[in-house]
Structure formats: structure tokens, C-alpha cells
Amino acid sequence: MAEPIDLEAAKAQLRILSNDEDGVVSSAIVDARGWIEDYTGLILTRRAVTEVISSFDAALSTWPIVSIDAVDYVDIDGAEQTFPDTEYFAQIAKRPARLSAAAWPRLLTGSTIAVTMTAGFATPDAIQLFSPNIMRAMRILVAGFFNDRETGGLAGDVEVAAKRLCRSLKRWTL
Template structure:
């Protein structure tokens, strides 16, 4: 199971101006660094929660259908299922009708049931599910997730000299886990 981002988000959930106001920074000397820290904080948050903050296109690639009736899409909230492709032995795609699809878009992770399960002909990456996930606008993102990004990006900025940019995120600030706890994926 592989999740691929096909269309990146058009914007970040936190603006540069918002982060600078949070950190009380007036100068523009480190704007590029601050923007990169926003991306790092957002990417980390999405990875640990399974939540797509800003709307984007994703492709879930499977070798075969799961044993049970439900497919976990690994991201939430899901706006739409855009296409399902099943590849035959020659590598040619077949597309089952989307009318036989049942989507639980807000579950964490989002869940999908497909009634028309064509058998893939190739043993690896035989099924692709294209979908759009993420909140429609930054105003819909829960405030605790926005706060987590601000706190994390500020923390990364404070320790920017101790850890190089390519090694980020190197640390998580105190209180971060409490902010995102309701959004964490839990496993048994």
C-alpha cells in the first residue's frame, strides 16, 4: 500500500504573516526559512495524524484488494473519489463504475467500500484509487491543529542553529502532543 501525492496543496494552512505575528518577528530577513519551517511542521503533523490539512490530490496504490470489505485511504477528510483503476495483465487500466462505491469521508482514516472489485492482472501495484483529501479552506482546519503548526514551527526556528534544515523536525515542543492528541491515529 503506497500513498502518493498527485496534486500538492496550493497553500499552507498557516501563512508567513501568521507565523511572524505568533513569533513577534517584524523583519523579513528569514522569510524563506520561516516558510520552510511551516512546511516541515505541516508535513510532520499530517504524517502523525493521517489528516490532510489543505486540499490536494492523492493516489492510493494497492497490490490487491484487502481481505475485508473496507479499504483505509490513509488520509482524512476525503472530499471525493475521483477514479479507480484496476490494471490487467497487459498493464491496461479498467475503471469500475464509481456508482458502486461507499465512502466514509470523515472517519480517521477515511474508509472506502467498493462493490465492483475487478481482479488486478499484475501482481504489484494493480489497483489505483485517486481521491481528493483535505479541508476545503484554512478556515475549516481545527484551531488546535493550526496552533500545533505555529508552536512546532516556532520551536524549530528557536533551534535552527543546533540542527540543520534537512534534519528537521529534530524536536517536538512541550504540549504539542496534547494539542494533536484527539487527531492521533491509534493502533492496537
């Protein structure tokens, strides 16, 4: 999937008529998507994602998840293994997603599990349907990153507005 906001929509929002700053606008779109993904834990563009967890019973922070593609770990003998998908059930419909199994294999002490998945919204319309605030925050952030391009940051009020729009979507952890 392309970015949640396309170049032409962003240029219209910014009232840019020429193509001279297409690179800067495109960069602002990517930065805005990244900011929202970092803040909320939501994946806005469909793609492969690998999340590393410390135990099989840990919650997955990635969401929305389309499919779990591989669960890799190091067994107690130090051999890399892929846990068969017939041996676990992926509870991906709600957040946080979890994997469950009748029995998990034993891990090498101190090792981690890599869960590779396909995640993200299919289209900008799906994002809009899930939460219109995400798209509003995207537009605010695109303008903020574009207008503050010399400093590489965001004006405080832009970030405050984006956080306010996305706060209910953030997965809080302690």
C-alpha cells in the same frame, strides 16, 4: 489553499518585524504542516492525493476526503484499468474512509490499487473548527523549526508538546 498559518501570522508569533527571514519562516510553516500530516494522517491543505492500497476492501488512511477522483488497478490480464465511479460507493464522511461495491474486479496477483482523491481542509478556519489543537501544534512547531533551523530538527519538548496536542487525532494502526 494556502498553508494553515500564513507568513504574517507566523512572523507575529515569532516577533519578527523584518522580511529578512521570510524564506526561513515559510519553510518552517511547510515543515510544521508536514509534521502534523505525517503524525496524524490528516491532510491540512486541499490538494490531489494518491493513496496506494493492497486490496479493494482496505481502509483509506487519507482524511478528510472531498471526492474520489479515480480508482486505478491492474486486472488479471495485466492491463491497467480505471474502475468506473458508477460501480462503487465512497464512504468518505467518517474516518477511516472506505470504498464499497457490489462486486470488485479481480486484480493481477501482487498488484495494488491507486486511489486518487481530492483531500484536505478547505480553509484554516475549517481546521480550527475541527480541532483547535492542530493550529496550536502548528504554531508550536513553526517556532520549533524556526528556532532550531541550524540543526534541522526539533527540540524534544517541542515535539512532545505537538504530539500531546495531536495524539487524539492520530489514526492508530497495528
